[in-house]
Amino acid sequence: MTDVGFSDEELLRRVTGRDPAALASLYDRYAPLVYGLARRIVRDEGQAEDLVQEVFLRVWNRPHVYDQGRGSFRAWLLSMAHHLAVDLVRRRRREVSYREKLTGSAETPDPFEEALTEVDGANVRSLLGRLPPDQRRVVELAYFEGLTHREIAERLGEPLGTVKTRLRLGIMKLRALYEDGSR
């Protein structure tokens, strides 16, 4: 059951007081966002579930880490989830790259995964779709694929400076759209 009347901050205060019901309420409020984001990035439902568990256990164990002066709880929670998911896919990529060095062969792309990327991409186009295509592509690669701007530059064969500029302009535009509420 969700405590709909309570603010996030009130629920966090109750979590600090070791109230499992308050944690459950925060979970009910934000787990779909955390799970959806994690699943989109890690592309593995089991790992996405583990990640949701880890994010909320961190909230339970260290609620004081959230600082109200640094933005909303929701944005903080999703940034933690994003960070953990990106860490996981980067670790996975390093393992694959090490295996490739050992075996001397690159892994062939999985057509199912590629199709899934397209479907997922279509789902977020309502917001990303408002960006120019070159900015949209780098924001997608950074936020949903977990690539660093250097890796994006390599992937797209573009100069690093160009990628940095597109990423900066793309996210700044998202911010403007978000703040205008013009979505």
Add this chain to the structure above:
Amino acid sequence: MTTLPGGCDSVRPELPALAADALEPAEAAPLRAHLEVCAACRAEYAAYLEALSGLAEEVAAEPPPSVRRRLVAAAQADAAGPARRRERLLLLGFAAALVLAIFSLAQGFALRQQLDRLQRWATDEYELWDFVLSPNLVVRPLRGTEAAPEAYGRLLFIPGRQRAALVVNRLPPLEGGRVYQAWLRRDGERISLGTFQTDESGRARLFFRLPPDFDTYQEMGVTIEPGGGSAGPGGVRVLVGSLKGGSD
């Protein structure tokens, strides 16, 4: 005050990429240090996080109900408090011992060994949860070396407590009676924390006492040693991690 030449002017253009986790760790570290001391840049960074969180809304999906059940059960067990957990642990130990006594009479030595293992496993599980659910938990990651690139581990400890745990995953199986041995390193000196073997999936848990001067050690590692362990690390190193740094 700033940690970067150029101050806020050099930090601000990088904040969108920082918010999207698109920087290398070495690029992100000085920016994060700057955010600790600059409220204006912190506010700007928070605004980018807010905007990016809008993308998460568009891929939202309901997780399976089992995730919520596991989470709430863990929180409830933790909220019950250490005393309740100790009671439960004692009860569990007593129940396991009782079952052990009854069954060992009936089924003989082999079954008793199995139940011993089960009891040890239950005790380890409880101890591990005790660490994981502590608000003061400190975690130090260990990474696999080239000899075991898929392996990873975590040292778990709680400042002020002597007990610590090492949890490792994906270590390769050992043959010929060899064992894994964990070490702490301080300059040229190394002390052993004990030996262990993994299960068939490469996992293991090792509980041990930290030395009183633990905070003077710089590094932790795991090597492969002959059965019974070695006085000093002589075998291949498979895991290594710094003891300094953040708790995440």
